[in-house]
Amino acid sequence: MKKILVVDNQISTCSLLKKFLSKEKYEVETITQGHLALAIMKKQQVDIVICEYRLPDIDADEFFEKALKTLPDVFLIFMGQEVNLKNAIDSIKKGACNFLSKPLNPDELLEAIRACSLRERTAASSVPFVGRKPTVQENGGSEEFDFVVGESREAVEMVRQIKRVGTTNFTVIIEGETGTGKEAVARLIHKVSDRSDQPFVAVDCGSLSKEIAGSELFGHEKGAFTGAVTKKTGLFELANGGTIFLDEIANLSPETQMALLRALQEKRIRKIGGVGEVSIDVRVIAATNEDLIVKSGSSFFREDLFYRLSEFILKVPTLKQRISDLPLFINYFLSQVSEELRIEKPQLSEEVKRIFYRYEWPGNIRELKNVIRRACLFIEKDQYIYKSALPAAMLVSPSYKHLDETNNGKAAYQVSSVEPDLKSAARQAEITRIMEVLEKVNFNKTKAAKILNIHRKTLYSKLKVVELAN
Missing domain, CATH: 3.40.50.300 (P-loop containing nucleotide triphosphate hydrolases)
Incomplete structure (x- = not known):
């Protein structure tokens, strides 16, 4: 879980941001003085700092410089009531991830936080991309x-x-x-x-x-x-x-x-x-x-x-064109999601691996990432992901085949004759759609319900059915 430090001399701003970001599954700490924020950063690991540009007790440039000296890998987002274009550009040139105008737009704030992961300040960025x-x-x-x-x-x-x-x-x-x-x-x-x-x-x-x-x-x-x-x-x-x-x-x-x-x-x-x-x-x-x-x-x-x-x-090649990279991506996304969900890293069953290799992946690497993220919510007690955790679309696609152990154990691939009944297919399609929307809005259930055009309580009921309410 990313830790965010909010620095603003207005207690009301600190309180609102803490409440909002905590709901988005971030660990949040707030402080009203820049010097106290620097003291916190000396004692604790902080991933992202969201800071008012005009703090009464310290200049923004001085705060930025000292923050980076204390935590070289920290990401900083400035915010201000009246955004001066020169200040914004200067801050970004110096390494700030963003400069947001107050009152803050919730979607813009979340996007700025997510964008921090696209910026690197460490020496690791100088290592060649190939083979890493x-x-x-x-x-x-x-x-x-x-x-x-x-x-x-x-x-x-x-x-x-x-x-x-x-x-x-x-x-x-x-x-x-x-x-x-x-x-x-x-x-x-x-x-x-x-x-x-x-x-x-x-x-x-x-x-x-x-x-x-x-x-x-x-x-x-x-x-x-x-x-x-x-x-x-x-x-x-x-x-x-x-x-x-x-x-x-x-x-x-x-x-x-x-x-x-x-x-x-x-x-x-x-x-x-x-x-x-x-x-x-x-x-x-x-x-x-x-x-x-x-x-x-x-x-x-x-x-x-x-x-x-x-x-x-x-x-840019499709995932199918670079299919030899599939194990690398699978391992990476499984590690990523297990850390996010704080679970033991799951494994794919052999059947799921075969499905992955034969699937066409029309959504390419982004689809693979989303499929793995969703599947990790359905892992069994043995920490394996089975076919039942996959979206219905993958199981009814022309490329879906299953392994028929016949002829003295020799593997023979053939088109699956097992088709889901109409009720099961409809339920799976509904679950898939709900998960797609939830991922799009970063699991904000209020926004998801609005997009799906259903009441929030209805969404909770459907999530409880598939044990996703929490």
């Missing part, structure tokens, strides 16, 4: 290692390309199916570049409608449009000097594609409602699970933008 055996202690669950590290020929080649293009300033298009780890690849490209000490800003283009895309990417001035009650700094400006990652770029509207092309060509942006232009120095890495060449040829994606972005194209 990921462990929970070493990497803290970092998605960079969840998805990229491997020993297969495909993984080694991918890391070789990451290192090659990382030292340049080329724009990059990362192609890969859902769940292969395109953002993790982008982060590693940033990490090995000369911009590694500058911001890395990730953007989900799929969530940017043409109405808000301009404001999100380039910012707007106060009063620029109805609802623009304050000035907004765009993501390109926040990423200035560093890297901006445009995930699922094919989803951008034609209007936004045009604005993006102009920004790339001129290296300047203009805020909505603004008069002057702002110069930017940003490396752009884009990702897609579609063939942009085909889309550009069919007028869904601007051909000139494609050629501007595609100085280097990197293809």
Whole structure:
């Protein structure tokens, strides 16, 4: 369990954050003075510090410097009532994980905490990626290692390309199916570049409608449009000097594609409602699970933008293409989840191993991770994961086969003739859907019930049926 230290001179803020983060399964301690916080850090191990930027008793820079001297591996998130862009950027440049504006948005706070695991300050980050055996202690669950590290020929080649293009300033298009780890690849490209000490800003283009895309990417001035009650700094400006990652770029509207092309060509942006232009120095890495060449040829994606972005194209292999890495990932995720749940590390039964090797894994490594996380909630007393713990979708897929011990013990694979009855299949599908939503919202049952469109008490009842209420 991660330990978080909240430092804020307002007792009410400390109390609210402790209550909220404790519900999210974090160990939380609060303190109202910066100097006392440093004293705590000398005596206790703290993973993350969430700190008010303007503490009465100590300057933010001094606090940050002393905190890192005391605990070199600690991650720090600043928060403030009025976020000054220069202060935010300076803090991030010095190594802070994030700078959040008060009043805090709960989702943004949780995302910032989770993002801390994607940052490394220790000397371990200088060890070559290839051949490193990921462990929970070493990497803290970092998605960079969840998805990229491997020993297969495909993984080694991918890391070789990451290192090659990382030292340049080329724009990059990362192609890969859902769940292969395109953002993790982008982060590693940033990490090995000369911009590694500058911001890395990730953007989900799929969530940017043409109405808000301009404001999100380039910012707007106060009063620029109805609802623009304050000035907004765009993501390109926040990423200035560093890297901006445009995930699922094919989803951008034609209007936004045009604005993006102009920004790339001129290296300047203009805020909505603004008069002057702002110069930017940003490396752009884009990702897609579609063939942009085909889309550009069919007028869904601007051909000139494609050629501007595609100085280097990197293809991320599917899990099926790097199946020799499967044991490495299984072992890693089992270790990760057992530490999170504070249980003895479980093992896969032989039947489950065979199912894993034959399954197509359409969701790739992310699906494998989620399947293992869910299965660990159904482990038997002998600490083994059996077929009954797997999602129904895996057991009814065309690739599902079972081992028929016949012909003097010789193994013969054949399509399973055992089909679940309708009631069992429906119940399993319901459980699978509930778990998918719970994982998406970090097991916040109130949010999950809202997404599932059921009452919270109904959700608890269904969880109790499968012994998941706690």
